[in-house]
Amino acid sequence: MDLPRLVHRFRGPLIGFFAAQGADPREARELAQDALAEAFLARDRFRGDPDDLNAQGAWLRGIAKNLSRVSFRDRAKQPRELPFDEVVDSSDRDPAAVALMTERRSRVLLAIDELRPAWRAVLYMHYIEGSGLAEVGALIGLSDRAVEGRLRRARAELKRILESWEVQP
Template sequence: MDEESRILEGLRQGEAEAAGLLMDRYGSDILRTAVLLLKDRQWAEDVAQETFLLACRRIHQFRGDGSLRGWLLRTAIHLCRGRMRRAAWKRLLFNLSDEAAEHEALHPLPAVSPGSTEWVNRMTLRDEIGKLPYKYREVIVLHYFQDMRTSDIAGLLGEPEGTVKSRLKRARGQLKQHLEDGGWEHERTIQGG
């Protein structure tokens, strides 16, 4: 029995240790995905926690026709979308500008002292990814940060593969344009792949 099967069996038996193993194995993937999608560490931590709570409560709904990681990512993405919708409604209801809503709702990630040009490039790229519309940010994060193929992303999001490919192409184009407009010429990072 592999580790994933042991975790699943433990969760179905209600073992607390299995929940810990689940978080140890997939926690960083779920948190990283949520941070990149939401652009807010606090919200991302909440989504990650909620993802694992839901997984433990609803483990009987996992059919096993895909990976446990994919099921958890799908849950996290669904929760991220809900957060984004609520934030959009809040802006609408309280008539806040995008900047005011972001300032009020989003907290910057903890500061990291810049150690290299690579760090600056990564932070610049992360910031530009954060400026993309959610539907583009979502596919970029899954493709490049979770190393998922377009067919897997399509299954995860419930979208046709052609739609995912189109969104990836448009997202890369927007990223390239934004980075070039900012004077950055590190094309290798955003080329198709």
């Protein structure tokens, strides 16, 4: 099993997987690193074809699900910390622009949180790094077309939510 290749393929989908469940950016990355390290360490027990994307995805899916099960045990029904501190350096920007940017990002993330979990997951998994639908599908056990369909529905619903918020006084 080639670790750099495995990381390259599943880094984004894995981070998205954990982000969709409420992990903050640092935690989502750490969990993804844990999952990939664990998968690599346990490669002797991997029974599938090392080059088979779907087999690798299924292998990682089990690890990721179990990690999320214990990692989010303390997070039931807690509101998400909106993750802007890391990407918005307000020191050299116009405060009004920063506030507007933060506001726009907040709206999107809050709207994503309103989506059903399966839709939320594909949005994160795809958009965090622009990961391919095949990699996303391999991790969650769906075909490319199924992921594509789910993305379309998720986007449509997200758009509807954002528009409904924007027309509100």
